[in-house]
Amino acid sequence: MTSPTVPRPPVRLERVVIRFAGDSGDGMQLAGDRLSADSAAFGNDLATRPDFPAEIRAPQGTVPGVSSFQVHFADYDILTPGDRPDVLVAMNPAALKANAADMPPGATVIVNADEFTRRNLQRADYATSPLQDATLGRHVVHQVPMSSLTRGALAGSGLSRKDAERAKNMFALGLIAWMYGRPTAGTETFLRRKFADRPELAEANVTAFRAGRNYGETTEAFATTYEIAPAELPPGTYRQITGNTALALGLTAAGQRAGLPVLLGSYPITPASDILHELARHKEFGVLTLQAEDEMAGIGAALGAAFGGALGVTSTSGPGLALKSEILGLAVMTELPLVVIDVQRGGPSTGLPTKTEQSDLLQAMHGRNGEAPLPVIAPRSPGDCFDAALEAARIALAHRTPVLLLSDGALANGSEPWRIPEPDDLPDLRVEFATEPNAPDGSGAFWPYLRDRRTLARPWAIPGTPGLEHRVGGLEKADGPGAISYDSANHERMVRLRQAKVDGIEVPDAEVEDPDGRADVLVLGWGSTYGPIGAACRRLRARGLPVAQTHLRHLRPFPGNLGAVLRAYRQVVVPEMNLGQLAGLLRAAYGVDVVSRSKVTGQPFGAEELADALAPVIEGEKGEPA
């Protein structure tokens, strides 16, 4: 033990990126979560990125078993969880190995020295200890025996050695909290709440957390502390939120604002399951959840509920969306409101279930037999998932159509501070059910396919309404009366009407951000690339390279001004986490020559990486295609 030192004044930083990495069982997700929560409470802006293996718990000590959580916090509004960690906390050799390549020179590495045993080094495929050889030469390395320090702190707690050691993630968190001046009350309260039924564990974790802080304070090695001031965020009440939680809350709010019960029919699948988990807790808001036997049953139940007048919702990931295709077609044909959420992950097939990707866009657009158009929208950030859910519900309810919402793994599990809206400020989603016969011939009959002239939506007449008894189904319908029709001309008309209905949905114009108005290159994105693209544009502008940015929420129909926007630039670049799916759609729709910049690694774009990829396009000769 070193002797206490006189505290030095903290160094001011604008931002820092910290990554916790350890074994799947080491509690890294929790440590990261708490660092985020405490930073959020402190008032920093922040963004997070969890990363974990597809196995529940891969073999201890191996590289495939490493789980990590990255937190980026700053005194200004940031857009991404950060490209590369300034600080890496590595709980074992495998965690170091898995993350070493991501660190920029000069980054700080804090390792749990106790775990750098021969056996563990071997498991991580290190021939010699990276603490002893040149591996970490360009980094600032702190060797902290976290396991034994934690055990020491908990000696006398009555806990077994193993149980005591489990708290070492809180030790690590305490150390970081001390280094970056994080508030601590939140985490202590949290721990006491989490372990309410096992107070001895609560105390042990709090003790370990404090021990970590004390270790920082009493060790010369960590002489410097840092300060990252609160960010200038718009005033309001905030919480930290993940994309999946935001989606669930958005759907709950949509039900409330529509005055309708919500039925979620869903089959668990990574990374969408948390939407089901979260919604399962909101029964008091009229939200029912049905864990279905499979994906078809999930969407089937949602569509059945929609027929009965509920807001039907189903959530899944890519493989599950494939299975829902057929019933999605039925939803298109029956023109009932439905919200379908696809939290995209790495594909094809089972692919990389815990990684992120944007490769289901074309499936969302076209993955159904026949001409089966439906609106597609995508949120841009974890908090934005809330608004996107409301928007999906709005379109579904107002236009009587299934709506596909494309989230992804990065949004689903990533988090950011979210300004909590006032319920009364949320859009009014009330709908009117049909109550009266409507046949234009005055016969007193009910025509379930008589369309609203403006929206082309058909009436929503729910069972229980006397006089409007009718049948819908998947066979082609007679325009108006809705009976089965095999008539050729009617089919052509209906195919075009369904297309026109979707094409005619009013969506806001695309807004372009071009601070000084000098750009002749437009970067266009959709979904979770918003953060990295925005951050890359900032960097480019800082390098003196003008660039314009626009980000699409509505992918079908596209905003009305999109063609004009695209044509206004010498070059349009579309970064995507796929092989250029949106780029192809834009080419087909507008005949403009867009450049695709794609990345399909299962990882989000880094801001720096993207800026580097975009720079040459902007630097290209004006007036010539880059």
Add this chain to the structure above:
Amino acid sequence: MTSPTVPRPPVRLERVVIRFAGDSGDGMQLAGDRLSADSAAFGNDLATRPDFPAEIRAPQGTVPGVSSFQVHFADYDILTPGDRPDVLVAMNPAALKANAADMPPGATVIVNADEFTRRNLQRADYATSPLQDATLGRHVVHQVPMSSLTRGALAGSGLSRKDAERAKNMFALGLIAWMYGRPTAGTETFLRRKFADRPELAEANVTAFRAGRNYGETTEAFATTYEIAPAELPPGTYRQITGNTALALGLTAAGQRAGLPVLLGSYPITPASDILHELARHKEFGVLTLQAEDEMAGIGAALGAAFGGALGVTSTSGPGLALKSEILGLAVMTELPLVVIDVQRGGPSTGLPTKTEQSDLLQAMHGRNGEAPLPVIAPRSPGDCFDAALEAARIALAHRTPVLLLSDGALANGSEPWRIPEPDDLPDLRVEFATEPNAPDGSGAFWPYLRDRRTLARPWAIPGTPGLEHRVGGLEKADGPGAISYDSANHERMVRLRQAKVDGIEVPDAEVEDPDGRADVLVLGWGSTYGPIGAACRRLRARGLPVAQTHLRHLRPFPGNLGAVLRAYRQVVVPEMNLGQLAGLLRAAYGVDVVSRSKVTGQPFGAEELADALAPVIEGEKGEPA
């Protein structure tokens, strides 16, 4: 009864279009089939189009219950079943009603006068009899009491009135056979074979058939007969074939030429079921068929068999393809050979199950999660389905990939004379299974994902091969060794390799037909529109409008020269039975401004209709977009 007349010499015609129409139970499909067979045997070129309701047997006498069969035969090589019937045989008022609008002025209508009762007229929604009012003013109408004449001919046969009347379709056929000088032995032999176990029915049908001929011969009303000489077809042995039969034979031949067993896993669905029915009869050629519990089971069984070294095949229509999406993705990931047939029908959802459409193209391309590219090909005529099946098998086997073959309802049930190939002239599809370890490090290990340098195909190592034990699956694979890999760079590489493998498949260049080389407009199609487009182009050229035609068999990858071909024309027009799906793909791929001409009625294009739609484009100012 009229007195016998002296036969007049027949009038020579180049071609005629005859349509039989009647109740679903009236045997119209059989009559049409026989007329085709007899015409084929006679040596005419011909094409047929059956059309029937989605119900097994809709209410008798109603318009929705009408079933029809159109035969086009000619003394030259024709391309389509004909736009509009020159002769309509209407067995009841509903049949007349359903088909009246299709007849050009001057067409001949032969009605079964017995059926024009008050009750039947009402059922067909005729206020007054069309035989008495002006409805058929512009047509040549023959009223023939077919039911009573048939009954009369069979008086004394011992058959009940009802059974006797059933033979009236053969009466109608006989009449037409007489009018158009068709040979009759084929049908008589056929009838005796068909009713082998009920000889009294066989004789009754033969008698009715002869009675129809005699009626023509002995009635003044049918004074004129016609002659349509045999067509100048390339020498060879021919048979009449439908698209579904041709597909089934092509697959059987593919198995034989590859030296592999064929396993078809399929779930019945209109209009694909006949592929299953036909293949179920070829067990002696090593073809096993498994009627699966659903579409997933069908493709699953096929893929399981492929893993074991068989040619796995699955057949379905659009809704079934939707259900196969997920396992198709697994086939992409495991890179196993598989032929997937989608016989497209009217969509979306259940749609118009017995009608034709080309609206699954985008589903075929994109209906899977993640980046899951696979080759897509389409036959152009019923007989061409045979070659397309072989081509699909070739690509699947040589490149270790699922291949999607897009047929449609018009091809499936339509028929034409098909020149029977010599088995030895068919492509050699033999494959080599892996037999030896292949690890480049010489370790003696087997790498299931080590690719062939030229085709990028991976080895096909089947169970039973010692030393090559390995595991495949839907999770991302390490490039080469094939173990599960969550590595980011590996994923990116594999995504691009899978794409490159499909993009790199060698397919023949697109061939353009432009007889006088003066065209500056290209009409491009795919699938069953070949006939109507070709016929339309002939008409246009006959009108003095030069036009070039090309037809795509390979939709993914596109032929290597396609970009150049498209750019060589002032305007490219793409007629499709959908809302412009191929047009969009071409725009996205080549950035050329193609014009889409689409029809989504569930019916094929008419040659005349298409010529009329194309003419303005060709007549448009040279050098300006039309």
Add this chain to the structure above:
Amino acid sequence: MTTTGLGMPGGHGLDGVPPADRPQAAKDYRSDQEVRWCPGCGDYAVLAAVQSFLPELGLRRENIVFISGIGCSSRFPYYLDTYGMHSVHGRAPTLATGLAVTRPDLSVWVVTGDGDALSIGGNHLVHALRRNVNLKILLFNNRIYGLTKGQYSPTSPPGTVTRSTPLGSVDHPFNPVSLALGAEATFVARALDSDRAQLTEVLRAAAEHRGTALVEIYQNCPVFNDGAFDAVKEPRARVQRIVPLRDGEPVRFGTQGEYGVVRDLRGGGLRVAPVAETGADAVIVHDTAADDPAQAFALSRLDRGDHGPVVPVGVFRAARRPAYDDLVRRQAAGSGGGGTLRDLLRGRDSWTVQPHRRNTP
């Protein structure tokens, strides 16, 4: 028939569905759509039976929903003047489940075929049964795929020659009653299209049952599988082959009840024996409400899928178990309602940014 009640598990099948305000007749349930089955199809008889049975329920037409899959039989909803949905192949129970869970005021019926329910839709059927959703499922079993023109189905006997099995099918068929009982069904019954009275009786029992009621209906398809059930329908055979199941009564049949179903002490199941030989006491007594489905299952094995030797008809099982939808709603009702949306959005860890704070990036 009462339509009020607590809507609580184990109640009446129609609890919670509002009653009609006037008496109805069969014609009230006829829609304006022309019926489009083949002449002589057994579906007509079932439609007629249902149309004349529905008025008896005393419900408002608008509170009845029929949901079907795809198949000839699945056209059923079009012909009934209630709410209806003709969905996709095999998945009607999923739509019905979503509807039943959200709308306790509706009487929800599923119409399905042997292909629809047991081939492509097998999974949804067994899950509906185990959950015990308050649905009435009418399974039209014609042992063939009618709509796709005659392929064998999962209930076709082995050796069935069809277009897809020119040499005869080789699959062993399901016995729908056994399958349902194995899937934890609370209500399973069997009826014949040709026996309106018995069919109506079974429909009545199904409607009364709270939970999933599966009714297998032997239905003749004169076009593709004519006479599939003649062996048990033909009047003389009938008395010797049909075993009518009546709750609380000994299971006897024959012209004079001369046969009885008794325990098969060797095989462990049930067998048929002349009562004269075994004595009346040996004949088992039918108990539809038994908690243990073992005896109902044993009864279902008397018909081994090939009508042989005998075919029990009537209600095999009608046991009480809370309905899934009731439990879901009870759980929802019990989960408070104190919270506001505002509180929900706010969550447990929120903080406030004041207007006056300013930082520079």
Add this chain to the structure above:
Amino acid sequence: MTTTGLGMPGGHGLDGVPPADRPQAAKDYRSDQEVRWCPGCGDYAVLAAVQSFLPELGLRRENIVFISGIGCSSRFPYYLDTYGMHSVHGRAPTLATGLAVTRPDLSVWVVTGDGDALSIGGNHLVHALRRNVNLKILLFNNRIYGLTKGQYSPTSPPGTVTRSTPLGSVDHPFNPVSLALGAEATFVARALDSDRAQLTEVLRAAAEHRGTALVEIYQNCPVFNDGAFDAVKEPRARVQRIVPLRDGEPVRFGTQGEYGVVRDLRGGGLRVAPVAETGADAVIVHDTAADDPAQAFALSRLDRGDHGPVVPVGVFRAARRPAYDDLVRRQAAGSGGGGTLRDLLRGRDSWTVQPHRRNTP
């Protein structure tokens, strides 16, 4: 164990699969992949049991194929040095069926979980069972979804609190053995991950059976459903709760065999009773080969899905019925082979166009 035979229906499960040429050991079946289950997972025990059992079959490794779905348990094939496929969720039986039908020289195994087999994959499971394809299906039942981090499954008892059911599940679970018997299974067994000897015995019986063999394995998931089977695994409870099934023997259990399973004359099923009370003769004798599955079904109801009151383990049923794949192949073999491809293409109605004929259009 013999690996020769006629490959005919009703034969040995391995008929047609070539024998190994040398003895093997468990390590021959270990692949080079690191096993990635959580510490303490029951899957390890099953893997070890299978690896040490496989050599006993005396097959060549290359003639064994393991096909799995998705789930923790479905990683199984990666760890075995045989051919294998990790397919998609719920559909492994379909791939295995296609493989088994085309390759009679392979021993085909399916590995699946309670979610994989009974939730999303329920339909394929019941169809494989009714068809009786020569597959061995190992169903790892941990009564939870492991891989997706702990949602309840179709075998979770009602009231199970999970992330998707914070207030407890309300679904009535399947009993996999009952479901399989209702689906016409010819072979159904149950084993415990923790009892290697008994598990191996059951695996052996499954391998011998020609047709689909379903083996339910109670498997502990220490992370999401720890102790789910403690009630029957805990050594003292075990003797009182586990009913070992042995073919041809009276069904007795307890420290001294003091309990017996006897007919429940009221309910019509089976019940447990002290043998002292009922007499030894009243105890039923287990007959795995019985044609009628009624008694096996009744046995399956002793465990009502909640281990209560007792849980039979061992082989419930092992009856003979031709295997689907054998029948398919027999039909193919019997359908001649006289035809040539040339004849086939030519069909019955062909005509010839001679080179000399010319017409003008």
